[in-house]
Amino acid sequence: VALEPKLSHTAAIILQAVHAGHVYGFSVMEMTGLPSGTVYPALRRLERDSLIRSHWESQSIAGAGQRPPRKYYKLTRSGKVTLEASHKRYPLLVRLIPAPEAENA
Amino acid sequence: MTIPRWLDSAPVHLAILRAAELLVPGSRRVDWFAEWRAELLYVKQSRTIFCLGAFWDALWLRRNSPSPNARRTFGLESPFRCVLFLAALALLSLFFAFRLPFARDMLLPSPYRDPANLVMISADGQFRAQIPTVSIAQYRSLANRMQSVFTGLAFYLPTQTRVQTAGFSVALASRNLFDLLQIPVTSHDAGRIVDPEQPSLAQVLQRRSRTGRPGDSSGRATDPGRRSDFSEFLAPPGPGRCVAAPGPATPHSTATRLQRIRARPSPRSLQLPTGHLRAQ
Numbered sequence: 001v002a003l004e005p006k007l008s009h010t011a012a013i014i015l016q017a018v019h020a021g022h023v024y025g026f027s028v029m030e031m032t033g034l035p036s037g038t039v040y041p042a043l044r045r046l047e048r049d050s051l052i053r054s055h056w057e058s059q060s061i062a063g064a065g066q067r068p069p070r071k072y073y074k075l076t077r078s079g080k081v082t083l084e085a086s087h088k089r090y091p092l093l094v095r096l097i098p099a100p101e102a103e104n105a
Numbered sequence: 106m107t108i109p110r111w112l113d114s115a116p117v118h119l120a121i122l123r124a125a126e127l128l129v130p131g132s133r134r135v136d137w138f139a140e141w142r143a144e145l146l147y148v149k150q151s152r153t154i155f156c157l158g159a160f161w162d163a164l165w166l167r168r169n170s171p172s173p174n175a176r177r178t179f180g181l182e183s184p185f186r187c188v189l190f191l192a193a194l195a196l197l198s199l200f201f202a203f204r205l206p207f208a209r210d211m212l213l214p215s216p217y218r219d220p221a222n223l224v225m226i227s228a229d230g231q232f233r234a235q236i237p238t239v240s241i242a243q244y245r246s247l248a249n250r251m252q253s254v255f256t257g258l259a260f261y262l263p264t265q266t267r268v269q270t271a272g273f274s275v276a277l278a279s280r281n282l283f284d285l286l287q288i289p290v291t292s293h294d295a296g297r298i299v300d301p302e303q304p305s306l307a308q309v310l311q312r313r314s315r316t317g318r319p320g321d322s323s324g325r326a327t328d329p330g331r332r333s334d335f336s337e338f339l340a341p342p343g344p345g346r347c348v349a350a351p352g353p354a355t356p357h358s359t360a361t362r363l364q365r366i367r368a369r370p371s372p373r374s375l376q377l378p379t380g381h382l383r384a385q
Contacts, residue, residue: 026144026155036158040141041165048169068143071136 010034012086012093014042015075018052019083020099023072031097043073051079113153118145121156128163130170137166219287226258244279257285 007015017028029039046052052073062069075083087093111117122141129137141159148155202208226247228238239247244260251258259282 024144025140026147029155036155037161038158040158040162044162044165044169067146068139070143071140 006089007082007086009090010038011042011046012083012090013097014039015046015051015079015083015086016093016097016099018043018046018073019075019080020097022097023074024070025073028073046079047073050076051082052076118152118156121153122159125156125159125163128160128167130167133166133170137163223286257281259285 013032014028014034017031020031022028022031025036025040025043028034028043029036032039034042043052043054047054053076054071054073056071057069059069119142122138122145125141126134126138141156141162145152145156202212226239228243239260241260241262244258248258258279260277260279261282262277
């Protein structure tokens with residue numbers, strides 16, 4: 001039986017924010033109100049634990065917007081499972097940061 | 106938190122990110138800096154505080170990105186290697202401590218039996234001088250006047266003598282110097298009494314150097330100021346010193362003006378060299 005990693009409240013909030021479509025660091029900061037010194041290391045930790053994965057925006061899209069490419073984050077399958085488990089532990093998480101599919105439901 | 110205006114500028118933000126970048130493991134620096142720089146473009150307020158958060162991120166990466174190369178370089182995971190490394194550091198520190206001026210004398214035990222009660226006497230206001238500040242005449246005057254204050258008073262003055270290729274230092278000292286310092290001195294090492302009828306050691310050295318014949322000496326001392334209460338011997342160079350041992354009646358005001366001998370490195374130079382020149 002695979003053990004699901006238990007997330008801290010902060011990590012769960014950040015994971016929920018990424019799931020809700022706040023896919024880059026500063027967006028997560030704005031959504032959660034957490035400082036940069038908390039959000040970015042947490043993103044690294046979640047990525048190390050394979051709960052999220054990152055990818056760089058393509059140069060053509062960034063070039064069209066006359067800005068440098070951004071790094072986006074996305075939940076992995078494992079991340080989704082862990083997040084669902086976290087919802088049981090932190091029931092207010094979904095209401096705090098509603099995901100698009102939850103809003104549409 | 107209020108940030109001064111000059112700190113909230115693009116060059117400062119860039120400098121902060123560059124400084125934090127140094128903490129990031131080399132293989133991840135480019136990506137890391139690119140991400141932070143790109144994110145910074147979207148930050149409208151408190152940009153400096155946002156950038157300061159980069160240090161936490163960089164530190165996390167550093168702590169959680171083990172570098173196999175670094176492990177191989179230091180190899181300090183083993184307790185034995187760690188102890189070995191500390192021992193090497195201690196040896197290196199000792200080496201440098203002994204090479205530093207005065208450190209050797211501070212580390213080694215004093216050659217005198219009672220250094221706590223020995224003091225150097227310097228001219229008023231010259232306590233830290235590294236050159237002689239008390240003349241022989243002053244010493245004699247002090248010796249006469251301060252008998253009630255000190256149990257003894259001695260004088261020591263090395264003078265540099267150049268003999269062709271080699272440099273020697275002939276020290277002139279009062280004859281009670283070794284008694285005062287309680288240094289055991291054999292009669293062989295006791296030096297020679299300064300006698301106006303005999304050449305000075307410097308003259309003997311110079312003559313030997315010229316003739317190449319050891320033991321050949323002649324001539325007369327030309328310094329009429331020398332007296333038989335002084336002796337001279339070969340010694341390492343160092344500043345002249347008037348040394349005294351305070352007695353029970355030493356006034357406090359005087360004692361506070363005297364410099365403790367332990368604080369000065371020169372007493373070790375009072376030791377007689379083993380290659381002492383025999384008196385003719």
